[in-house]
Amino acid sequence: MIAELGLAALWLAAALAALQLVAGALAVWRGGEESGGELAGLIRPAAIVQGVLCVFSFAMLVWLFVRTDLSVKLVAMNSHSDKPLIFKIAGSWGNHEGSMLLWITVMSAAGALIAFVERRLPERTMQATLAAQSFVALGFYAFLLLSSNPFERLPTPAVEGNGLNPLLQDIGLAFHPPTLYLGYVGLSVAFSFAVGALITRQVTPEFARAMRPWVLGAWIFLTVGITAGSYWAYYELGWGGWWFWDPVENASLMPWLAATALLHSASVLAARDALRAWTIMLGVVAFSMSMIGTFLVRSGILTSVHAFAVDPERGSFILGLLVIYIGGALAVFGLRAGSVAEGEKFSAVSREGALVVNNVLLSAILGVVLLGTLYPLLTEAMGVRVSVGPPYFDPVGTVFVVPMLLAMMVGPLLRWRGDRLERVRKPALIALVCLAGGLAVAIALRAGVLSTIGLALSAGLAVASVMPLRGRSLRRLPIATWGMVIAHLGIAVALFGMASERAFNKEELAAIKVGETATVGPWSVKLAAVDPVAGANWTAIEAVMQASYAGGKPVELHPQARSFWSPPQETTESALATRWNGQLYAVLGKAADSERWQVRLWWKPFVTLIWYGGLMIALGGLLALIGRVREDLRRRIVQRKAGERRAEAVP
């Protein structure tokens, strides 16, 4: 009964999406509320009820997983009655059907939210926006209901479930997909806004202000998702790597790059009414990247822990949606972009000028990542297998990142519209001196070419990013400006962590007996004991290691080699000792012979800064979001009061 309720809610929601699309399209066609009449009045309620129905449907799925209802195919395939409760819940989106239901749920909830709160834009633009949103949603409803029904029953209930991939039974992973989905789907809202504004040709600063919170929100979730995914790969895969240029990672990086560019160009549009067509274009590109990401990850083209749907039919379905939405949006763009005026002019040396440089370079980096990700798939289709990995992405990416970061050092110091370089000479010189200092230190430490560039740039950027605070009253600084400073500083921090890990990483592979000691960098690590341990659905061999930094007080580490039995798989659980200046990474391997154990140890100086930097970037985004929303609310209150005053003055 639960499953049937969920399915019924989903069908109803799909029907409402169709209604929303038809009503929206007719209203836009006839031109606004006056003539759209009663039909136009249906659009917002349809969006809101649709959101509620989807949330209800998803709740039903989670309930099925919590109860481990083995008569439902999805539960039987992906869950197990022995699993801890948190992983039963997380298991509901740890599979293809459930994750697509989560996607559509988040998307329709976002649609409900804009239908409920967004009243600034001209009503006709809003109708076009909501129609576009329902058009996108409709494709996903069709996909879910026709080829990936999550509520399908088994003819006879299973005796026991298959379990969840052990690699996914991790608390970080439980929240990784929802986080990324919130990001992807937030970009779908930006996409709908862009299409809506394009259809009614009302690409105004107001439109940018309405779209910006959604872009910011999506961008924050993407940042957190990528950061968390990277940290997960780092501690779970057991070899200390934190970024592999894996197509699946690139699939989340590409929307992030596009969203970063969109965020900055929307700021230009909101503040200065410039870059209109470019902002719209980025809105389309950003969501296209989310779709391409979904296609790559879910279609089964790539075999990975993410590829739940290794089913060509589903792959073609997603590809079809991709072509319809991206092609359709680009066609509308091609038809309308010419009639959207370019906007205000500005000179090269200005805030807008630096942001244009940032935008163009971010787009170029996006192009490189896209090329490097898709090209091997293309040649494979033609029968040639090519690997494109770090030796390609690292140097090629650097060529574009260096000028972008240099522009980023100066940009925030410049004034809008037009400025002179002489005015910012002093702070720019200070930043350059720091950059040169970083360069000298890195060369003295023989850090390697890319690491040297990274260390120097991070030193310069760290100083440059706090320069906008110079000579300003810190208490009266807008929250959004704080957000920018912290996010830019976060880039410098993360870059420093990356360069430092690359340059100064120390590795020790040893085979030692219990009681013996291995050393790596400043650490000495004693293997104190090796014992068997057991968890709810796994057994493991656990080492007790006593690690001491430079002869100090030892800390105890417990790395494990785990064996899961449903499904059978072995994983390594690394153990980490974190200090302010880096992390010791310890892994227990197999038995080397009858007495000795393989252990792998790494000392990674400042590696944690990579993820702290990522969190700082997200925090900066959050502050900017809070600042912008507060600004908007204040503006609305002022406008309403002015309206009331006018109304009082009339009689």
Next chain:
Amino acid sequence: MSRLLAMLVAISVLPFAIAPLAAQDSMPPAPYAYRQLDDSGLEARARGLMEELRCLKCQSQSIADSDAPMAGDMRHQVRLRIAAGEDPEAIREWMMERYGDYVSYAPVVSRTTWPLYVGPVVLLLIAGLLLWRRFRKVA
């Protein structure tokens, strides 16, 4: 009686039956799969190469990042050859001959891969052109 005999035969044969199975199960002994070279300079060269060779049994991991037995075997090969004084690029060539171009993460410029290198140059040109056109009018 015959069942007892059969059991006795089975027990006496069992060790011989297990031995070859076990031998098949493990790869040829590869001591340098999980052991570094003593010379840190040589080890650094080996590591540099290992990070650029693909583990053919994994999802997007280099042989320096993998527990797969095959990756271990390849690490052993790389370290042995580096220790014997071979050039890393020569070892890469050898690996590519054996496993195909796919094994190297650094795509060589060839008839099939040139777009990978021309693409970024084109992007750079487009970026330059966009910026030039944008700022030419006003400046």
